[in-house]
Amino acid sequence: MSATPHIARRDPSQIMRLKRLGSLHQSRLSFMRILTRRMAQEGWQFSRPVFDIDDAGVGRAVYTAHGPTHSYSLIAFAHDLPDDQRSDRVIAQAWDATFTLFDGIPDVADLDRLAQNVPLQEAGRISERELTLARANRSVRLWAHVVEALAKGQQPDPVQIDKVGYLMRTTAVYGSGKFGAADREVIADRPAMHVPFQVEMLTVYLIRHFVRELIEHMAHVKGGATAIRLDPVIARRLGIGNSTGLGMAPYIINHPVLFNNWIMVREEAIARVRSIKTATQQDIATFFDILGRSNASVANWHSQHPIQIDKLAHLRNDLAALESRLATQDLSDPYPWDSLLGWADEALSEEGQELLASLILEPYGHLVDGLAACMADDNTDAFRIDGAMPIRDVRKLIETSFGWALKIDWDAKKNCARAWYVSQEKLEPRMGERFDEPIADYEQPLAPARDATAAYTVLAKWDNDTQVAEFLLRHPEHRHAVRRAQLSRIAPYGEICDNTIGDDVLPIDMLRAKLSFFGATHFDPRSDRWVRICMYAGAPYPDDLSQANCDLWVYPERAQ
């Protein structure tokens, strides 16, 4: 018997284009699914030690998740927010609900301390005992409808439920030491929290449970004995919305090694599955089942934004083409997944290609899921510059990562039309028009391609054998670019292969790339730099979480 040939990972120059990154889909390696799988496998228990909410919907509640070594408590503060103060923007100052994830089980003194701070969000302070800080606003449309219906003893209209998809949307979930919270190092050694964003995903998972119980409480206040609880089937379809602005986009540029690890792990998973010579009948059946359920999810994906409307049209065409292809291609033939993805490269849009790439991973948890352990960035030494590297090698690294960028005229207005900056009010990351607004002096280093080109041009004037340490002493302004060039040795997928300051850049592509790894679905851009998504739609609530339902919940059951 010959060994299974290993099919190579796809090339960074193919994957790291913004259009493709803006077409990524959730997969087995999404942070939400990694969390729910682990919690089910480890038999996490959940409790609600506090639910002290008054008739106006104001008060506090605590939801605790008990893992094998640590407990984590969502502390929720519910507020009575006047309608005119509700905004998803970072510049908002009040919210319908505010949250923190406490490391352990809080006592009354903790709750009182946090009651003074969490509702203030950025204007308050939390401590090393807290892991996240978050807030959410109601979906005004759906909230009123559901309270009204339940209070009258009726279930809400499924059409309205599906149209919105969530009762509240989070507008920020901060972790990693922000506003005084514990640094990532505090939790990174815990197996359950080593995968990135697990505390944030746990926060949102528990928020969803709280929101369901809050709306049932409000319906009961309104309807008294007439009120009923939300049908569990409808409740399950509800996720938590998330409204994400431009602020998230710089993250994937500012964390090249971390982002590389996410992409590389997914590419490795895809390569492993493509390398499978023979798919069993069970594998094939699983694939078709998931494909059908994924189609149902896509059918329920709505957007009013022209860009996404167009992408969805392509995706639906892609799915039709895939159906035709699968009618003729026998997946029992050798290397079925490689063959299918090879066909998709030619026949489908990026949306379809990336959806299919995620779907073929589904039958192969044993090949894929363990890769989650490689998604964190534990390599703190990577930041250090190797000063002994000859300039020749630095130039080669830049050529490899940014060969495409070296040909661009970076002085042409259209190629540097935009600049990223942070605003004085609310410290909000923004993107502006370099030539129309007074922002160039405040530009953030979010144009790695331009900066690499600038470094490359100056490096060309130096002797190839000189150590880069000499160059950097004379040209500290290129230190940032040289560091990134050297990082590419361990992070081949760390750089976006597109212009991030051109007049046609779409920040929503960057947002989607990151959010897809969270496991988000139903991306709904509200502008070129703002997107709404849904999280945990279909997921079992804590009391129902089991090994049977902990993973594939992201795909709706077709019977629904």
Next chain:
Amino acid sequence: MILSLNEVETTAKKAARGARYPWGLAEEAGKATRWLCSHDVDGCAALAGLLDQIDRATLAEWAPDPRHDPWAADGGTHCPLVTGAAISDRAHMLHSQSIRIGKIAEPAMLVPFAASAARQINATVTITWPDTVVCTDGDNLAIDGICPAQVTQIDIRAGGTITDQNRRQSRATPTADTWQILCRFAHRTYAPATEESRQKGAGAGVSDND
């Protein structure tokens, strides 16, 4: 003030940028300040002291010339960030020789870079300035002495033994005054708001209250 180390790093990086360091060195400033705080040294005070001395200076005048012994800066005083980066970038030199550096501002800021060099050469590194001996293997740190605003000379060599090492800290506790200095420098990196940026910059677009 009780701060997370992430807050320290982020603000230190912005503050250095606000004092006109290029981004690559501002990043080093953020990491170095964090490293000091996590080793129970008031890195925030050291950086604040440095930025007050060097604010908007021409960096080349504060940069070392490694061809001299001791290293000398054209302007007379070394910047510990530029100099520290130069040491980290030349860590291999310490295999064969010690490095002597002339007058330098905030020598404590140099220590994290010496720690970086120690990790690269896989050896302990000892840094001495008047009345002070500092020893680090990259992970652990021992300081016997003081951290003044300037010293006339520093020696760095491979070797030494770490005794009585500093306690590790997961929080930073700068004084309010120190933190305010860093925040003041950091604030310079924020663009004044214009109506246009308020409306379009973050791109909320259509209604967000529905």
